Amino acid sequence: MAETEKIRLAHGSGGRLSRELVDKVFLRYFGGSELARLDDAAVLSASSRRLAFTTDAYVVQPLFFPGGDIGRIAVCGTVNDLSVKGAKPKWISAAFVLEEGLPIADLKRICASMRRAAQEAGVEIVTGDTKVVEKGKADGIFIATAGVGEISGSAVIGAAKVQPGDAVLVSGPVGAHGVAVLNARHGLGLKSAIKSDAAPLNALTAAVLKASRNVHAMRDLTRGGLAGALVEIAGSAGVGIELEAEAVPVSEQVRAASALLGLDPLYSANEGRLVCFVPKKDAQSVLKAMHSRPEGRGAAIVGHVPGRARGGAVLLKTGVGGARKLILAEGEQLPRIC
Amino acid sequence: MNRANRRSAGAGFSLQDAPTAARIAAALDECVKTLKKPVSFMEVCGTHTVAIAMGGIRSLLPRGVKLLSGPGCPVCVTAPRDIDRLHHTASRKGVILATFGDMVRVRGSRGSLESCRENGADIRVVYSPLDAVELARENHGSKVVFAGVGFETTAPAIAASVLEAARLGLKNFYVYPLMKLVPPALETVLSGGGAAVDGLLLPGHVSAVIGLRPYAFAAGRHKVPCVVAGFEPLDILRAIHMLLRQLAEGRSVVENEYERAVKTEGNPMAMKAIDEVFRPADGLWRSLGVIPGSGLVFRKDFASFDAEKFFQPPDFPNAEPKGCLCGAVLTGRAAPADCRLFGKKCTPADPVGPCMVSSEGACAAWYRYGGN
Amino acid sequence: MCLAVPGKVVKLSGETAEVDFGGVVRAASIRFTPKVKPGSYVLVHAGFAIQELDPQDALKTLEAFRDIYEQGK
Numbered sequence: 143m144a145e146t147e148k149i150r151l152a153h154g155s156g157g158r159l160s161r162e163l164v165d166k167v168f169l170r171y172f173g174g175s176e177l178a179r180l181d182d183a184a185v186l187s188a189s190s191r192r193l194a195f196t197t198d199a200y201v202v203q204p205l206f207f208p209g210g211d212i213g214r215i216a217v218c219g220t221v222n223d224l225s226v227k228g229a230k231p232k233w234i235s236a237a238f239v240l241e242e243g244l245p246i247a248d249l250k251r252i253c254a255s256m257r258r259a260a261q262e263a264g265v266e267i268v269t270g271d272t273k274v275v276e277k278g279k280a281d282g283i284f285i286a287t288a289g290v291g292e293i294s295g296s297a298v299i300g301a302a303k304v305q306p307g308d309a310v311l312v313s314g315p316v317g318a319h320g321v322a323v324l325n326a327r328h329g330l331g332l333k334s335a336i337k338s339d340a341a342p343l344n345a346l347t348a349a350v351l352k353a354s355r356n357v358h359a360m361r362d363l364t365r366g367g368l369a370g371a372l373v374e375i376a377g378s379a380g381v382g383i384e385l386e387a388e389a390v391p392v393s394e395q396v397r398a399a400s401a402l403l404g405l406d407p408l409y410s411a412n413e414g415r416l417v418c419f420v421p422k423k424d425a426q427s428v429l430k431a432m433h434s435r436p437e438g439r440g441a442a443i444v445g446h447v448p449g450r451a452r453g454g455a456v457l458l459k460t461g462v463g464g465a466r467k468l469i470l471a472e473g474e475q476l477p478r479i480c
Numbered sequence: 481m482n483r484a485n486r487r488s489a490g491a492g493f494s495l496q497d498a499p500t501a502a503r504i505a506a507a508l509d510e511c512v513k514t515l516k517k518p519v520s521f522m523e524v525c526g527t528h529t530v531a532i533a534m535g536g537i538r539s540l541l542p543r544g545v546k547l548l549s550g551p552g553c554p555v556c557v558t559a560p561r562d563i564d565r566l567h568h569t570a571s572r573k574g575v576i577l578a579t580f581g582d583m584v585r586v587r588g589s590r591g592s593l594e595s596c597r598e599n600g601a602d603i604r605v606v607y608s609p610l611d612a613v614e615l616a617r618e619n620h621g622s623k624v625v626f627a628g629v630g631f632e633t634t635a636p637a638i639a640a641s642v643l644e645a646a647r648l649g650l651k652n653f654y655v656y657p658l659m660k661l662v663p664p665a666l667e668t669v670l671s672g673g674g675a676a677v678d679g680l681l682l683p684g685h686v687s688a689v690i691g692l693r694p695y696a697f698a699a700g701r702h703k704v705p706c707v708v709a710g711f712e713p714l715d716i717l718r719a720i721h722m723l724l725r726q727l728a729e730g731r732s733v734v735e736n737e738y739e740r741a742v743k744t745e746g747n748p749m750a751m752k753a754i755d756e757v758f759r760p761a762d763g764l765w766r767s768l769g770v771i772p773g774s775g776l777v778f779r780k781d782f783a784s785f786d787a788e789k790f791f792q793p794p795d796f797p798n799a800e801p802k803g804c805l806c807g808a809v810l811t812g813r814a815a816p817a818d819c820r821l822f823g824k825k826c827t828p829a830d831p832v833g834p835c836m837v838s839s840e841g842a843c844a845a846w847y848r849y850g851g852n
Numbered sequence: 853m854c855l856a857v858p859g860k861v862v863k864l865s866g867e868t869a870e871v872d873f874g875g876v877v878r879a880a881s882i883r884f885t886p887k888v889k890p891g892s893y894v895l896v897h898a899g900f901a902i903q904e905l906d907p908q909d910a911l912k913t914l915e916a917f918r919d920i921y922e923q924g925k
Contacts, residue, residue: 328604330878334877402876404855464535466533480855503922610881633902685856685897747885
């Protein structure tokens with residue numbers, strides 16, 4: 143399979159080319175014991191009675207961007223969805239929808255990146271599938287995943303458990319992924335060291351759960367940014383959240399790029415950050431636990447839950463002592479000049 | 481996060497500081513005590529509207545000082561007819577429509593440029609009109625049309641991109657001229673088309689180009705205190721302080737709070753570029769109608785870059801949405817919350833009027849950041 | 853109505869400057885501010901420097917904040 147080769151419809155036909163694609167690409171990168179069997183289903187042995195199960199679909203343009211690619215965010219996103227529920231991610235499935243004409247070299251690069259991310263997270267890609275659609279019917283590649291993780295103990299964590307008196311922690315500087323992708327997608331010509339933050343967070347959540355037995359909720363920050371996650375959590379829990387604008391970590395470069403493009407870092411996407419709610423008394427030890435991990439080095443306490451609020455409300459205290467309410471974003475942020 | 485560092489914004493000074501803001505707010509309180517009645521100031525510029533909302537500035541103002549939003553969002557004031565004509569042009573075969581991101585979601589009667597893209601049109605978001613020139617250079621087989629929206633701040637950039645395309649001899653670059661001029665719109669607001677305004681917070685970046693003189697009529701003939709303001713929260717508070725002082729002292733002059741960026745004469749070279757490529761003409765504003773001398777059209781020498789002339793899109797009727805108070809909001813006669821559609825039939829996800837469409841529109845800013 | 857961001861000119865080639873906005877560098881045209889040199893501060897809008905910024909004036913602004921601040925005491 144030459145590097146210059148492109149995906150053809152026949153690669154999804156179930157015939158010889160399909161088999162070749164499986165052998166030369168998927169088995170090469172994901173050839174763990176379970177996948178190598180190429181059976182209709184993976185058979186797994188769980189050691190816990192409680193499992194977490196998640197599914198997600200990934201589309202992104204461009205497929206490759208500073209700090210990551212669609213494959214990396216597919217694995218990290220799945221791992222992170224499991225991790226923030228307190229589970230230890232174990233197994234992942236990956237289904238690929240490939241657009242006719244996709245360079246096979248790109249597919250290999252994406253699969254290599256998925257393998258790397260899976261290794262970082264200590265998860266196994268155990269089953270998968272591939273389909274090919276005609277040129278113009280997809281955007282290069284779509285990836286759908288599912289993930290299973292094991293939960294030890296009986297603690298339940300989730301947005302509904304957030305309570306007045308909780309502290310709000312964020313695991314690192316926000317907004318880098320969104321800015322990196324936007325700049326790459328629209329060719330905006332910004333030169334900087336800004337990279338996507340895409341990373342598996344399971345080691346971080348394990349450290350957090352070890353530091354406090356009272357973690358009420360964790361959520362990985364994705365497309366709606368920190369603001370989106372907080373608004374959703376406030377709504378599910380029926381609480382008010384107060385966020386200190388000055389306390390939210392944003393790198394100087396992300397801040398500068400956001401000012402230039404008219405973006406709000408609170409609404410920019412992330413792929414390797416989470417927000418965590420714990421009782422105030424545990425906040426410092428959780429913060430310390432986050433700081434002990436490289437992916438949590440920039441963690442900070444950014445706010446608190448002052449009380450109940452019907453329907454939920456998130457108030458941002460601004461740097462100059464003003465206040466404003468945060469709401470969900472309307473669609474993807476676009477660079478603006480006005 | 482080093483605070484001094486991250487607020488330095490290049491020039492090495494800090495302009496966001498809560499204790500200072502609180503003290504300035506206290507100074508405003510003192511000023512207000514000398515006034516006999518509540519006052520309303522208009523922030524003309526949409527970037528001010530957003531800065532005021534994002535900084536929670538209203539929560540810092542004394543009672544008796546009200547801020548009204550003005551017609552200063554170039555996207556909001558683009559007429560539905562013109563959106564439709566852009567839409568029509570973008571839908572033609574072989575056309576690449578380049579636009580600032582601001583315009584992508586603005587709807588005309590035929591939908592937005594976003595919906596146009598969903599139907600297969602080639603819409604590119606650019607940061608600079610020069611990027612559109614570059615697109616034309618790279619895509620010889622296509623006709624690249626730049627949606628030329630903006631006020632005097634942006635017009636020089638658009639003019640320069642035309643001059644650059646001319647220099648490069650490009651035959652596939654066009655601009656749809658939809659630029660608007662601020663002083664004529666202010667004249668409309670002040671001469672009865674708008675609310676009673678006790679002071680104008682003037683746009684800092686428009687003024688960086690046009691300078692202070694074009695506002696003389698407002699302070700002179702209309703006797704309205706004017707202050708050109710920067711965009712940091714402290715700039716805005718200080719500008720309000722300056723307006724209150726003018727009122728207290730019975731003066732009305734054009735003052736400059738934003739002296740680090742705005743010179744009295746503006747930027748003559750930028751003005752020259754506008755003048756070389758474009759000439760003033762009547763402009764159609766969304767919700768405000770035609771304002772004499774408030775638009776820019778191509779001069780004869782550059783007519784070959786005129787997308788309107790080349791593509792000749794149909795003259796769609798200018799259908800303004802029913803029940804929408806944007807016209808009143810844009811002239812300070814109504815606050816967003818006064819509109820019956822606000823937050824109900826009209827939200828940022830499903831906007832009816834122009835002020836909800838752009839993120840810097842008054843209604844969108846109220847909706848997202850809360851009005852008070 | 854118009855976002856414009858201050859930055860520092862780091863390199864010049866002809867009419868194009870590389871402008872540093874706090875760790876993010878982008879090309880901007882200096883056709884309207886031809887006198888700038890590396891080290892100058894400019895205000896950039898839509899890829900064009902629309903004004904050179906004078907650090908002295910910036911200091912004056914800070915001074916003015918301080919004056920009002922004193923009044924507010």
